[in-house]
Each structure stands twice: as C-alpha cells, then as structure tokens.
Amino acid sequence: xxxxxxxxxxxxxxxxxxxxxxxxxxxxxxxxxxxxxxxxxxxxxxxxxxxxxxxxxxxxxxxxxxxxxxxxxxxxxxxxxxxxxxxxxxxxxxxxxxxxxxxxxxxxxxxxxxxxxxxxxxxxxxxxxxxxxxxxxxxxxxxxxxxxxxxxxxxxxxxxxxxxxxxxxxxxxxxxxxxxxxxxxxxx
Amino acid sequence: xxxxxxxxxxxxxxxxxxxxxxxxxxxxxxxxxxxxxxxxxxxxxxxxxxxxxxxxxxxxxxxxxxxxxxxxxxxxxxxxxxxxxxxxxxxxxxxxxxxxxxxxxxxxxxxxxxxxxxxxxxxxxxxxxxxxxxxxxxxxxxxxxxxxxxxxxxxxxxxxxxxxxxxxxxxxxxxxxxxxxxxxxxxxxxxxxxxxxxxxxxxxxxxxxxxxxxxxxxxxxxxxxxxxxxxxxxxxxxxxxxxxxxxxxxxxx
Numbered sequence: 001x002x003x004x005x006x007x008x009x010x011x012x013x014x015x016x017x018x019x020x021x022x023x024x025x026x027x028x029x030x031x032x033x034x035x036x037x038x039x040x041x042x043x044x045x046x047x048x049x050x051x052x053x054x055x056x057x058x059x060x061x062x063x064x065x066x067x068x069x070x071x072x073x074x075x076x077x078x079x080x081x082x083x084x085x086x087x088x089x090x091x092x093x094x095x096x097x098x099x100x101x102x103x104x105x106x107x108x109x110x111x112x113x114x115x116x117x118x119x120x121x122x123x124x125x126x127x128x129x130x131x132x133x134x135x136x137x138x139x140x141x142x143x144x145x146x147x148x149x150x151x152x153x154x155x156x157x158x159x160x161x162x163x164x165x166x167x168x169x170x171x172x173x174x175x176x177x178x179x180x181x182x183x184x185x186x187x188x
Numbered sequence: 189x190x191x192x193x194x195x196x197x198x199x200x201x202x203x204x205x206x207x208x209x210x211x212x213x214x215x216x217x218x219x220x221x222x223x224x225x226x227x228x229x230x231x232x233x234x235x236x237x238x239x240x241x242x243x244x245x246x247x248x249x250x251x252x253x254x255x256x257x258x259x260x261x262x263x264x265x266x267x268x269x270x271x272x273x274x275x276x277x278x279x280x281x282x283x284x285x286x287x288x289x290x291x292x293x294x295x296x297x298x299x300x301x302x303x304x305x306x307x308x309x310x311x312x313x314x315x316x317x318x319x320x321x322x323x324x325x326x327x328x329x330x331x332x333x334x335x336x337x338x339x340x341x342x343x344x345x346x347x348x349x350x351x352x353x354x355x356x357x358x359x360x361x362x363x364x365x366x367x368x369x370x371x372x373x374x375x376x377x378x379x380x381x382x383x384x385x386x387x388x389x390x391x392x393x394x395x396x397x398x399x400x401x402x403x404x405x406x407x408x409x410x411x412x413x414x415x416x417x418x419x420x421x422x423x424x425x426x427x428x429x430x431x432x433x434x435x436x437x438x439x440x441x
Contacts, residue, residue, distance in 0.1 A: 076283055105230030107253070107283035109261055121258065 002089045003144040003164040004032045004117075022163050026051050028172065029067045029090030030165050034117035035104065040084035043074050064090040068100035068108055076106025087116050091167050119151030119158035126150055137166065141175070149182040229281035229332040231255050233266045234404045236277035236336045237368065237394050239376070240345045241387035244415035245338035247277045247347075248391045250398070251424055252406035259406060267412045269419045271296050273341040274310040275412040280333035288317070288331060310339025310346040318350045340414045368394050384413075396427040 004021040023031045023044045029051070033040035047070045054070075055062045068088040075082055086102040101114045115127050130143055141164065148162045162182060164175040236249040253261035267277045268289050276292070278285040292313070299308060314337045324330050339346040375390045376382060382390070391411060399407050410423030 076287060079283070103231050103255070103260075103283070105281055105283035107231050107286050109253075109264065111261075124258070 002030050003148050032087040035084035039082045047071050063092045064098045072102045072108040085116050119155035122154040123147050123151045231282045233279045236279045238336045238347045239387045240347050241384045242381040244340050245345050245347050246387050246413050247338045248411045249277045250406050250409040253282050254404045271307045272418045274339040275414045277336045278333045284331040309341040314348045
C-alpha cells in the first residue's frame with residue numbers, strides 16, 4: 001500500500017494543492033515521488049518507458065525490484081543534477097508484495113515499510129511505534145492514513161489531500177481522502 | 189546616487205527584460221551550470237574496523253546508514269564477501285558502495301567463468317580499487333568511500349584501506365581513527381601475533397566504545413572473518429552496554 005499527500009510548493013507559494021504524487025509505473029507497480037517534482041516526474045517518465053519495454057521483452061510483468069532498479073540507475077547516474085527520492089512498491093509473482101526505497105544519492109534498499117519526503121521526518125517516531133509486521137489491509141490503511149495526517153499536520157510544505165493505493169495480486173484500488181476527512185489528532 | 193545619501197534601489201537590481209533574474213536572498217547564481225551533488229555524500233556509513241590475527245583477518249562495521257543526523261536505515265550491511273579469500277568493508281556514501289559492490293561482484297563472476305582456478309587476491313582487489321578511486325577523484329567525481337579490504341591468500345594475511353583520496357595502511361578506521369588507536373595498540377603492540385579470540389574481543393570492545401562515543405553509530409553490527417577455511421560473516425549482533433554510571437550522575441556543580 002502506498003500513500004502520499006499532494007502539495008507542491010515553490011518557496012512559500014503553494015503551486016498546486018492537488019497533484020498526484022503516486023505514479024503508476026506498471027500494472028502492479030506504483031511509485032511515490034518526493035523532492036524536486038520536476039526531476040521526479042522526468043525520471044519516472046523515463047523509468048515508465050524503460051519498464052514497459054523491459055516487460056514486453058520479457059513477456060511477463062516486471063519484478064518490483066526491476067522497476068526500483070531502473071529508478072535507481074537513473075538517480076545514481078545523474079546524481080549531480082537530480083534531487084528526487086522515490087518509494088517503489090508493488091506486487092509481483094516472484095516475491096509477492098515488496099517495498100523499495102531509492103534515496104537521494106541513488107541507493108536502493110528493500111524494507112518492510114518505509115517513509116519518505118519532507119514530512120517524513122516528523123513521523124519517524126510514529127511509524128516506528130505503530131508499525132507491526134503482517135497487518136491486515138484495514139490496519140495498514142489506518143496506519144498509512146494516520147501517518148500521512150500527522151505528517152501533513154506538522155509539515156508546512158505538505159498538505160491537501162491524501163492519495164492511497166492498495167496493490168494486490170487481484171488489482172489496484174485507489175483511495176482519496178480529502179483534507180477535511182483526515183483523522184484528527186491533537187491540534188493546538 | 190541621490191544627493192541626500194539615500195540609495196533608492198527600487199528597480200535597480202530588478203528584473204531586466206531578456207535576462208535571468210535571481211531573487212534576492214537566493215543562493216543560486218544563474219549561469220553557473222548545473223548544481224553538482226557528487227561532492228556531497230547522502231546516506232553514509234560510519235567507521236569500519238579491521239584487525240589481523242594468527243591465521244586471518246577480522247573486519248567489522250555497524251549496520252547504520254545515516255542521513256545527516258537521522259539514523260535512517262538501521263539494517264544495512266556494509267561488509268561484503270568478495271571471494272573465498274577476500275572481504276571488504278566500506279564507510280561513506282552507501283549508494284557509491286552499492287555501485288562498487290555491483291561492479292566487484294560482476295568482476296568476480298567473470299573471473300570464475302574463466303575457470304582457470306585463479307581468483308582475485310586481496311592485494312589485487314585493493315590495488316584495482318585504489319586505482320579506480322584515484323581515477324574517479326581525478327575526474328572530480330569521487331566514489332565517496334573509505335574501503336577496508338582484508339584477506340587471507342597463499343597463507344598470508346592482508347589488511348589495507350583505500351579512500352577517496354589516497355591509500356595508506358594498517359588497522360584502518362574511518363572517522364574515529366584517533367580514538368580507536370590507543371585501544372587497539374594496547375592489545376596489539378609488543379606482540380607479534382594475537383589469537384582469533386583476542387582479536388574478536390578487541391573488535392567487539394572497539395565497536396562498543398564506538399557506539400558510546402560516535403554520534404553516527406548504532407548498536408547493531410556485523411563481523412566478517414576470513415581465514416584459510418574461507419569467509420564467515422557473522423551478524424547482525426548487538427553489544428551489551430553498561431549505563432550504571434547514570435545513577436551516579438548528580439547535577440553539574
């Protein structure tokens with residue numbers, strides 16, 4: 001499951017308060033983008049092409065690791081010019097559901113769960129405390145929504161609407177939670 | 189200039205048609221080319237320790253990838269087995285280490301495919317890696333790592349390090365070089381050889397002190413041991429820490 005908020009800012013001006021930072025890279029693979037959105041979008045566009053080409057050559061859906069590696073190669077080889085981080089998550093037949101993170105310098109790591117972006121710094125504690133392995137879909141949704149709401153609450157440059165995507169073998173489900181429907185926490 | 193001495197720069201430094209305008213207070217200077225990030229490591233690893241003992245070499249590193257002062261990735265391996273006679277540990281930028289790892293693993297596979305019974309010696313790997321790092325440094329695009337290579341080849345032990353600038357030798361530690369030296373010297377000085385258990389105890393003690401004192405370390409580490417029998421990577425493990433003195437601390441005056 002992947003979730004993002006959708007605010008884009010240029011210094012102090014919010015350029016867009018509803019942009020989707022969840023990009024579908026292939027049928028069962030999604031990518032969350034963070035950092036300079038222009039860089040991230042350019043990279044995902046290139047990656048999307050490479051992955052669909054790879055999938056046609058292999059005559060099977062791509063592995064999540066392959067998609068993440070494509071992003072990593074693009075980030076690592078252009079590390080001078082780019083400033084974008086990614087979370088690639090999805091489902092494939094070989095290893096089932098997986099989450100990979102590509103950090104700013106171009107390192108690739110597989111993790112049970114991960115958080116990224118500017119707002120993530122405020123929720124490391126929450127995520128560490130509340131994460132449990134093998135959660136059900138509802139628990140996972142609750143965990144992700146709470147985490148996003150808390151991050152959006154404290155980070156000036158995050159906010160707006162929360163987009164969540166649930167990816168399973170059967171398919172992909174989009175959930176959009178508008179700002180006023182997010183869970184409320186201590187707010188004073 | 190206005191005769192009263194006041195400088196009215198309402199539009200003096202303002203946008204000019206056809207030219208790039210840089211907002212005041214911005215740190216970007218237009219026209220200086222793309223921003224270069226290779227000179228800044230992103231996710232970094234801290235110290236790597238190495239000790240020779242009778243019959244082999246031990247290398248150890250903790251499992252933390254720091255993102256500045258954030259302990260971001262707490263379960264990453266910074267040690268790799270190159271082949272049955274060589275181990276390698278890296279500190280510094282983790283993305284560059286992953287790149288190096290990929291290249292070395294492919295090199296080792298290609299070598300095995302030759303099938304002539306020879307494999308890379310630790311000295312060969314070290315020499316090659318130093319040249320690569322020097323070459324990258326000279327192109328102003330360094331691999332931002334300090335690498336420790338240890339091995340046991342032809343009954344000889346090898347322990348050297350190589351970093352983004354130059355290569356030097358002996359018990360190699362990255363950041364806390366100075367603070368580990370006395371600890372290590374105490375055990376090793378005046379002795380020609382130390383045993384495997386002494387070396388292991390020394391390494392674990394150093395890792396514990398590093399955890400206490402290095403602000404960018406974590407209490408989870410791996411140890412790689414190379415001997416005539418081959419390579420063994422042990423871990424993840426944690427040190428027992430002692431915080432008894434906390435009770436005794438009272439005030440500051």
